[in-house]
Amino acid sequence: MCRNSCIVYTGPFSNLETCPTCGTSRWQEERLQGTHGRSKTPAQTFTTIPIGPQLQALHQNKDSAADMDYLRRRTEDVLQQIRETGSIPVIDNIVMGWDYLGAVLDGDIKPQDIVLMVSLNGAQLYDSKESDCWIYIWIIVNLPPDKRYRKLHVRPGGFIPGPHKPKNIDSFLFPGIHHLAALQAEGLPIWNARTDSRYISDLYLIFTTADGPGLVYWNGMVGHSGKNGCRMYCGVLSRRKTRGKHYYPALLKPRDRCTQGSDHLDINVFKLPPGGCAEYANHLRTIVSVPNQTQWDKQKTKTGLTKPPLILALSPS
Amino acid sequence: MTTDIMHLAGNISDLLISLWRGTIDHAVDDDPADWPWAVLSDEDVWRAHGDAVERAGHFLPSSYDRKPRNIAEKINTQYKTWEFQLYIFGLAPILLYNLLPTEYWANYCKLVRGFQIMCQSTLSKEELLDAHALLCSWEHEFELIYYRLQESRIHFVRPCVHQVVHLVSETIFKGPPICYAQWTMECTIGNLGEQIRQPSKPFANLSREGVR
Numbered sequence: 001m002c003r004n005s006c007i008v009y010t011g012p013f014s015n016l017e018t019c020p021t022c023g024t025s026r027w028q029e030e031r032l033q034g035t036h037g038r039s040k041t042p043a044q045t046f047t048t049i050p051i052g053p054q055l056q057a058l059h060q061n062k063d064s065a066a067d068m069d070y071l072r073r074r075t076e077d078v079l080q081q082i083r084e085t086g087s088i089p090v091i092d093n094i095v096m097g098w099d100y101l102g103a104v105l106d107g108d109i110k111p112q113d114i115v116l117m118v119s120l121n122g123a124q125l126y127d128s129k130e131s132d133c134w135i136y137i138w139i140i141v142n143l144p145p146d147k148r149y150r151k152l153h154v155r156p157g158g159f160i161p162g163p164h165k166p167k168n169i170d171s172f173l174f175p176g177i178h179h180l181a182a183l184q185a186e187g188l189p190i191w192n193a194r195t196d197s198r199y200i201s202d203l204y205l206i207f208t209t210a211d212g213p214g215l216v217y218w219n220g221m222v223g224h225s226g227k228n229g230c231r232m233y234c235g236v237l238s239r240r241k242t243r244g245k246h247y248y249p250a251l252l253k254p255r256d257r258c259t260q261g262s263d264h265l266d267i268n269v270f271k272l273p274p275g276g277c278a279e280y281a282n283h284l285r286t287i288v289s290v291p292n293q294t295q296w297d298k299q300k301t302k303t304g305l306t307k308p309p310l311i312l313a314l315s316p317s
Numbered sequence: 318m319t320t321d322i323m324h325l326a327g328n329i330s331d332l333l334i335s336l337w338r339g340t341i342d343h344a345v346d347d348d349p350a351d352w353p354w355a356v357l358s359d360e361d362v363w364r365a366h367g368d369a370v371e372r373a374g375h376f377l378p379s380s381y382d383r384k385p386r387n388i389a390e391k392i393n394t395q396y397k398t399w400e401f402q403l404y405i406f407g408l409a410p411i412l413l414y415n416l417l418p419t420e421y422w423a424n425y426c427k428l429v430r431g432f433q434i435m436c437q438s439t440l441s442k443e444e445l446l447d448a449h450a451l452l453c454s455w456e457h458e459f460e461l462i463y464y465r466l467q468e469s470r471i472h473f474v475r476p477c478v479h480q481v482v483h484l485v486s487e488t489i490f491k492g493p494p495i496c497y498a499q500w501t502m503e504c505t506i507g508n509l510g511e512q513i514r515q516p517s518k519p520f521a522n523l524s525r526e527g528v529r
Contacts, residue, residue: 092439094492117497123506137505145438149501151508207497209321224476232483241468249479252460254468269453274486 001172002026003043005164010174021167048158048175051138052183055114055201056190058140065194071095071142072111075104094141100206113202114188115141116180118157120173120210122165132162136173141206180205227261228304233280234273237264284308322436322484322494323398323503328477329432330401333425334392336463336473337417338363344469354421354463356413364389366412373408398503406432420462427455428481435484438495449485456482 001008006021017026025032028041059065074095082088088096095101103109117139122132138155139148147153160172180203187200227238227247238247239254239262251267283303290296300306335341339349339358349355357363367389374384385400385408410429413422431451434444456478460466464473488494 090441094496097492098490154505209497241471248471248474250471250474252466255466257468269457272482
């Protein structure tokens with residue numbers, strides 16, 4: 001990776017010798033010069049821990065394989081309940097969420113599949129700026145809730161060393177997400193110790209989480225002070241002050257004065273659209289097809305998007 | 318994308334405290350002294366309030382694990398998110414009774430009750446309906462009584478105010494917010510941080526611990 005944490009030499013950057021952002025060399029220059037260009041040692045490296053083998057290992061022990069069965073059992077219970085009563089009276093798990101149930105009913109999540117969440121966050125490991133780093137972790141939804149969030153079962157996905165903030169975080173996430181995409185394409189072979197059976201498991205990434213500002217790395221949206229800044233992408237437009245740059249999600253229109261573009265009518269809080277605006281696909285198409293920077297700036301404000309997110313490469317998108 | 322109730326709790330606490338203390342940015346002609354809700358702006362009142370928070374800690378059941386510290390003394394020295402959460406959604410509704418004007422106190426209580434419901438790991442349909450009504454009417458009133466539709470105060474309506482309104486529909490789609498809150502992440506960071514034994518090469522060390 002770049003020594004200033006601008007980019008990682010992955011994907012479209014993999015053949016570069018210098019960082020396109022800060023211009024520093026990819027290699028340890030003394031070594032490179034000393035050996036007349038023969039020894040190429042990276043100036044800085046970062047770690048990605050593949051999730052696949054960890055998931056396979058979880059099935060190779062009878063107890064943990066039984067734990068991994070929790071999601072399937074729970075899903076059956078819930079579906080049974082819906083069939084009998086026609087409703088979900090109590091929500092106490094992701095299993096009861098429409099997102100998950102919808103994916104199960106559509107056949108995107110099958111009984112033997114593995115469901116994952118990923119979470120990205122900046123961290124300061126101890127009291128010094130030097131220890132700043134970025135971490136992402138996998139949470140395995142198949143496990144029962146009392147084990148799922150335990151230290152033992154939270155799987156680190158990768159570490160991005162600081163102290164500089166990573167500028168192109170997509171390139172850092174690339175190896176981990178690429179690994180996941182490959183497993184999705186080919187399936188993950190599992191030997192299950194509990195049932196002594198072999199099968200192919202598909203991986204399903206259900207949620208991506210991060211702290212508020214970190215979310216933009218996953219979804220390619222504008223920051224939360226953008227005009228279309230709602231993190232759930234509900235499509236409600238924010239308002240700004242006459243000479244201000246930041247937008248705020250005030251639903252009611254200011255009565256004293258109001259700048260153009262922020263003067264839309266009052267919005268009824270009880271009639272707010274849910275997240276995941278239907279216009280997302282159209283907006284994304286607009287933002288990837290803009291011809292130049294000026295247009296991009298304009299469309300960015302309007303749509304609240306900056307780029308297609310890396311996770312769109314995953315199935316089903 | 319998912320809302321994260323951990324950071325949400327922190328952001329809401331920050332917003333409300335800066336409103337009540339009158340420390341939030343404001344226009345030159347909009348003096349916090351005229352704000353009916355800025356009841357903690359007086360330094361003595363704020364100190365007394367902080368002491369009350371500390372004393373209240375003795376009466377918390379042991380299941381709460383630890384006591385929150387004196388908020389007036391510690392607010393600038395890494396007051397933790399769980400302390401803010403316990404303060405805003407546990408202690409402050411009682412400590413601010415008769416201190417905040419009734420209109421503001423009642424508005425605040427709607428938020429507290431709604432948010433408490435949304436933090437439960439088990440939610441019934443009735444509770445969700447209840448929480449949605451409470452949180453939406455909190456948001457609406459918040460705009461009316463704090464921002465008062467004045468352009469110079471539009472920044473009172475921070476993103477976290479809007480996020481609250483989405484909590485219930487998000488839960489219906491995704492399950493209880495606690496299932497995907499960032500507490501796990503912060504805890505992992507803490508765990509990994511503890512395990513680092515060689516501060517000079519933190520990342521190499523961390524990566525090794527992570528692999529283990």
